[in-house]
Structure formats: C-alpha cells, structure tokens
Amino acid sequence: MRALLSGYYGKGNGGDEALLATLLQMLPPHVTPVVLSGNPEETRSRYGVESHERMAVAPVLQALRSCDAFVWGGGSLIQDVTSTISPVYYGGLMALAQKMGLKTVAWAQGIGPLKRAPTRFLAKYSFGHCTKVSVRDRASAALLSDWQIPFLIAPDPVWALSSRPVPGLWDLPAPRVAVTLRSHPQLTQARLANLTRALIDFQIATQAFILLLPFQKSEDLSIAQAIAPQLPNVSKILCLEDPQLLKGVFQGVEMAIGMRLHSLIMAAAEGCRCFALSYDPKVNRLMEDLDMPGWDLTSLPEDANVISTTWIEHYANGDPLSPAQIQSLVDRALMHRQVLQEAFT
Structure with a gap:
C-alpha cells in the first residue's frame, strides 16, 4: 500500500x-x-x-x-x-x-x-x-x-518521537536553559525588549548558559540573532533541522522558555521545567493540560523584573513532569499509531 x-x-x-x-x-x-x-x-x-x-x-x-x-x-x-x-x-x-x-x-x-x-x-x-x-x-x-x-x-504524537543526543552539547557550560521565540504580531518590539532584559537578569541570577533555539529559521533566527549579542559569552544560537536532534537538545537542558508548541512538548518529554509564552490557543491548551506556567503574550508583564523573578522562581522551585507522567503521555501518544493500523488493514 x-x-x-x-x-x-x-x-x-x-x-x-x-x-x-x-x-x-x-x-x-x-x-x-x-x-x-x-x-x-x-x-x-x-x-x-x-x-x-x-x-x-x-x-x-x-x-x-x-x-x-x-x-x-x-x-x-x-x-x-x-x-x-x-x-x-x-x-x-x-x-x-x-x-x-x-x-x-x-x-x-x-x-x-x-x-x-x-x-x-x-x-x-x-x-x-x-x-x-x-x-x-x-x-x-x-x-x-x-x-x-x-x-x-490522544496527546500530540511528538511526545513519542525518539530523540538523539546532540554532538558537542555536553561541552557547553552547564546548567543550560533553552529559549525558543518566534516572529509574531503579538511579540512586539516592546515585549521582545522586555523579554530580553528579563533574560539577561535571569542569566545573571542563575549563571545558566542560554541556548537560543530557532525552530524555524525564517521566523526565529532573526530574533535569536538580536538577543545573542546582549548575552555575550553566556549564550549560543543552536540551529538544528533534524527533529530527533532538536528533541535531543532538551536532554541536556534544565529549563525551557518557549513560544513554539513543539519546543514545549519536546522539553517536557525530556524532563525539563517549562515556561510558556503563548501566542496561540494550541499553546494555551498544552498549558492547561500539563498545568504549565506561562503568560499569554498579550498579558506579558510590562516590568522586566517581574518576568525575570518569575522565571528564577520556576527555575529554582518548579517541577518538571515526573517520569510516570511522561511515560503515560508517550504511551497515550502512541494511540495515534492505532488509527493508522486500523485504516490500513
């Protein structure tokens, strides 16, 4: 067939x-x-x-x-x-x-x-x-x-995607935090400036190495390139196109801050703490399903200090999904395979 x-x-x-x-x-x-x-x-x-x-x-x-x-x-x-x-x-x-x-x-x-x-x-x-x-x-x-x-x-099938380790990732300073922002009308210049200021303060407080992770170069890379010079020597833009490697990044990351739905799914599946910045109802649905902290971009605090303090608190005290929760999501995501098997018998 x-x-x-x-x-x-x-x-x-x-x-x-x-x-x-x-x-x-x-x-x-x-x-x-x-x-x-x-x-x-x-x-x-x-x-x-x-x-x-x-x-x-x-x-x-x-x-x-x-x-x-x-x-x-x-x-x-x-x-x-x-x-x-x-x-x-x-x-x-x-x-x-x-x-x-x-x-x-x-x-x-x-x-x-x-x-x-x-x-x-x-x-x-x-x-x-x-x-x-x-x-x-x-x-x-x-x-x-x-x-x-x-x-x-069933949960998004990417929960069940097998990941592969990223060569050279473990040579970068630890701890590591991944950030995935994308171009969108709701991510105004003022909001991006606030997020960048908060990220700088967050990095100073935690001493984390910031991985700027574009999920789609045409939408994300320019934003990563705007942030990176403001985090000299403590950040790196990591461009990966193989989805298994992309998911593998989160094996070596303590926390993920993301707009992209699948950046948050991949991170949560690999046991990272996650903080969402929602621009779309699909991200809100994930936040509700997983009780994941975050903000709609339209209600992002105007005070960068509030943003960084919230991130620092989640970095220090937030909990990732438990191994049992992750396994349950993976097992249920595999139900999408059942649909294919039934359709193609």
Whole structure:
C-alpha cells in the first residue's frame, strides 16, 4: 500500500518536521510513504522516502493517482487565523483524495480556530468523509463531537518521537536553559525588549548558559540573532533541522522558555521545567493540560523584573513532569499509531 502524506513539511519548521518523523515511525510496515514537501530533495535525503513538490499541480495529481491512501499528517492544518489559503489547500487535497476513492486519514489534528463559515463547512465535510480521524486536544474533540464525527483523541504524537543526543552539547557550560521565540504580531518590539532584559537578569541570577533555539529559521533566527549579542559569552544560537536532534537538545537542558508548541512538548518529554509564552490557543491548551506556567503574550508583564523573578522562581522551585507522567503521555501518544493500523488493514 502507498500512502500520500500531506502537511507543512519541507518548510524548515522543526515542529512540523517532528510530526513527519513521528508519522513515519508510526506507519505500518506494509505502507510505503510518499511525502508532499516544500523541499522534496531535502525530505528524500533526510527520511529516505519518495517526495514531491507540494505546490506543483501535475506531480501532486500523479502522486494521488499512484497511492491507495491519503493522510493529513498532524498539526494545525485546518485553521483560518494565520492563513485562509491553508485550509483550502489541505481541505481541497483531502476532498480530491476522497473523490478518487482513496482511504483518507486525518491524523493527530489540532482543529481551529475556524472563524469563517466556508472554512467550517469545508472542515466538517472533510473530516466527516475520512476513513479514520485522530485529534490531539480536547477543543478539537469537542468540535468533532458537535459534528457527530467519530474520532480518537490522544496527546500530540511528538511526545513519542525518539530523540538523539546532540554532538558537542555536553561541552557547553552547564546548567543550560533553552529559549525558543518566534516572529509574531503579538511579540512586539516592546515585549521582545522586555523579554530580553528579563533574560539577561535571569542569566545573571542563575549563571545558566542560554541556548537560543530557532525552530524555524525564517521566523526565529532573526530574533535569536538580536538577543545573542546582549548575552555575550553566556549564550549560543543552536540551529538544528533534524527533529530527533532538536528533541535531543532538551536532554541536556534544565529549563525551557518557549513560544513554539513543539519546543514545549519536546522539553517536557525530556524532563525539563517549562515556561510558556503563548501566542496561540494550541499553546494555551498544552498549558492547561500539563498545568504549565506561562503568560499569554498579550498579558506579558510590562516590568522586566517581574518576568525575570518569575522565571528564577520556576527555575529554582518548579517541577518538571515526573517520569510516570511522561511515560503515560508517550504511551497515550502512541494511540495515534492505532488509527493508522486500523485504516490500513
């Protein structure tokens, strides 16, 4: 059996690459993956899979015709807040695959927000005609329940991604704290300046070595480059694109401060204390599920001293998830594999 995998792959986003790596780990052995990617050559090289340009009409149609199944490969693909084009693209592919008679799976989805009626209609139609559906959070599950669409709910599959140690990480000074910030309208220049001032004070108080960890170079690297000169000799920008190495960073980190959802999941899965800076409901859902401390960026304290003091307190006295909690999340995340096995028998 051949399955066409569609997601935000090959675009340099560590979280989406982690979802692809986990999906490839979870596919049944008799299923051959074919991946739609923004960088097919890189995807072929990294994962050893057949890959085609995601926006090239002829190769996409040819790939659909050559496959027996189609998979939405995890994440917030069906939402219309950051893009109105995204749900049309993914929903259109799903509808086409369904019209062509392929088995279709919506795998590990985080649905919404859906602000527009046409997007909601497309989402309801697409999910309603899937062979199998799994979601990663309660809000998505509630939406599908309202639509009377059967589903499985389990934690984000990246909890179950296997990590690899990062060469040279242990040569950097300890203790280490990882920071992942991304470009976003809510991260204004004033808020970034406050966070940077707080990070400087936090570093002085804790003597931690700061790892600035861009998860997507196009969105994150410029922010890391703006912060690094203000932490001379006590920080390093660490650019990693292999998702297993990216998760492996957190094996050597005491605490993570992050905006990116998957930076927080990876850190928590490796036993780090985590502090969230939320720009999106999906981050708030994780904070609620794990009782993770943090702020919405829109309610970030204006006093940098309040921010640094809060971070210092969490660094000194906060608790990471226990090994039992982590194992439970990993075990439940593996339930997404069950959806694939049932769909592709």
